[in-house]
Amino acid sequence: MSPSAILRVGSNLSFDSAKCIGCESCAIVCPRGAIQITKDQGFETISYTFALCLYCRRCSFTCPEDAIKLTAALEPAGFSTSVRVEEKLQIELQICERCGSAFAPRPMVRKIENLIREKRGIDLSSLIVLCPQCRTRILAEGSPGRFGLSQALLSQSQQVAQSHEAKQ
Amino acid sequence: MQKLILFDPDKCTGCRRCVLACSLAKEGVFNSEKARIGVISIWEVGIHVPMFCQQCTKPLCADVCPVGAISRNEKTGAMVLEPNLCIGCKMCVTVCPFAGCLINPHTRAIMKCDLCDGDPQCVKYCEFGALEFVEADEVAYIKRKAGVDKLATAFKQIA
Incomplete structure (x- = not known):
């Protein structure tokens, strides 16, 4: 054999x-x-x-x-x-800072952050800690400095809605 | 000339026909998980926002791709993903601010809008004219800005 x-x-x-x-x-x-x-x-x-x-x-x-x-x-x-x-x-x-879901490996997030800083000089550190779903939601809701809308506006509208409910 | 998809938040009803048209054109099934476009509904203010690849002039996805699988199609001007080169590392998914790169949960492959070779099905099936496919000239960019401003004013009215 x-x-x-x-x-x-x-x-x-x-x-x-x-x-x-x-x-x-x-x-x-x-x-x-x-x-x-x-x-x-x-x-x-x-x-x-x-x-x-x-x-x-x-x-x-x-x-x-x-x-x-x-x-x-x-x-x-x-x-x-x-x-x-x-x-x-x-x-x-990496844990999403908004919804708390784990979405991507932390070394990958760090690598992307460094890569974009080197290649393009853009600081992504505040955006990349959010999961893709939360990121698009924040963009849709309007993030400060990007679409001229602030997160505060949405929370304000929620407060108005809540006060309406309270009156009824 | 490069063309791009414009979006008008005043006209969008959140019906998600674009999502179904996309998954049918690209995968042959009606499955919102397999579409290259997604609709976000913000019920607090009654706004629906389709999120799709913006075909950026300087795309982050192409910058981070380790194998160079994302490149610009000269004919349509779209950033196209070459599936034979893609290794599925999901770096583009992690970096994209618009959720333009998505993961197919069934095959673990990366999906990305390629403007359907110059005839986007999502625009074709938008009954309400919320999505428009126009030439990327100055007017288009002004319109894109106007659409974004509309979103902003809608929020302000509610608040």
């Missing part, structure tokens, strides 16, 4: 926690679902299962930050059904 019949190629994967921005593109591109992402209580957990990996290296080619390191490894064939989680990485999520 040749060795290939009893061994199969997989790979040892390691995430670089300093580089990873938690963008999930590795999990999207993985054909076997060896990289799984779960979001829970303000944290994103990226887990990698050795038993499912084909060593196709799509994840490392796709990763925009070069945060994935792969080395080929052999493991006994036939044992691959046992699910072994080899590597885990936890990334903090």
Whole structure:
């Protein structure tokens, strides 16, 4: 019996926690679902299962930050059904300052903020801490200095409505 | 010349026909989750605002894209997402102030308005003329400003 019949190629994967921005593109591109992402209580957990990996290296080619390191490894064939989680990485999520939902990984938010400051000289720090839904709502309601509408106007209208209700 | 979609808050009824027309044209189904346009209703002041890609002159989405998947279509002037290049990192979704880039929750792919190759279906199916597709000249920018001012005065009237 040749060795290939009893061994199969997989790979040892390691995430670089300093580089990873938690963008999930590795999990999207993985054909076997060896990289799984779960979001829970303000944290994103990226887990990698050795038993499912084909060593196709799509994840490392796709990763925009070069945060994935792969080395080929052999493991006994036939044992691959046992699910072994080899590597885990936890990334903090950014909490929306308006509605409190976790919407994007914090390293990604920081990276975007720095990128736009470098490239365009725009400070996004007040906008990027809001989730996309809240951001558009604030734009629609009119943010100060942008549409000439202030948040105060809306709260004022709410107060008027409440006083109407109180009168009735 | 580049054309852009204008919006008049006085005429919008919040019927969301634009949303359904968009998802039908792009995905072949009536599903508001798969549309490139979304309508925000502010019930406190009775205003409906469709949010869609503004085809910015200097787009933030193209600046942050790590693979350069978002580029301008010379014919229509729209910022178009190349799905074969996109790796689904959602940086454009995180940075866009107008919710122009959206995530398809079923396929995890990024969706973005491409002006339907110069014939936007949302404008076509807007029964009330709230959405207009016009040439991006000075008049259009004045109209866009006027639309925004209308929103502002509507808030002031209520308040």
